[in-house]
Amino acid sequence: MTSGALYSTGWGFRSGPAGEDCVGRNNVQRCREALMMSKAELARKAGLSTLTVDRVEAGRPCRLDTKRKILLALGKRISDKDEVFAAGRVNPSLENSIADDVAARA
Numbered sequence: 001m002t003s004g005a006l007y008s009t010g011w012g013f014r015s016g017p018a019g020e021d022c023v024g025r026n027n028v029q030r031c032r033e034a035l036m037m038s039k040a041e042l043a044r045k046a047g048l049s050t051l052t053v054d055r056v057e058a059g060r061p062c063r064l065d066t067k068r069k070i071l072l073a074l075g076k077r078i079s080d081k082d083e084v085f086a087a088g089r090v091n092p093s094l095e096n097s098i099a100d101d102v103a104a105r106a
Contacts, residue, residue: 026085029057031074046073 032042039057043050046069056062056070067085071078 025059026056028053028070028074028084031076031084032057035074037074042070042073046070 032039037045039053040050042048043053046053046066048066048069052062052066053070056066067081068078071081071084074084076084
């Protein structure tokens with residue numbers, strides 16, 4: 001095994017030794033905070049534990065069903081998955097998109 005190898009995780013490439021669990025970044029926490037939602041509230045709406053939400057926000061791997069539940073609890077469509085879960089990328093228009101969603105609900 002060589003250190004620093006690139007490998008596919010299904011949601012993008014991360015660097016690290018092959019077979020090692022590397023932590024990727026996502027925008028779940030940013031989306032949740034933009035909606036002024038607590039971690040416990042997101043967990044309740046998604047039907048998940050707060051520990052699971054904490055792990056997802058930290059970039060730990062999770063099941064597709066968990067991602068689906070989080071997307072729906074954040075008021076997003078499944079097609080918005082890349083905007084919320086894209087590893088290593090932060091969409092600069094994400095906060096504007098969330099603000100527009102919040103304004104449309106008001």
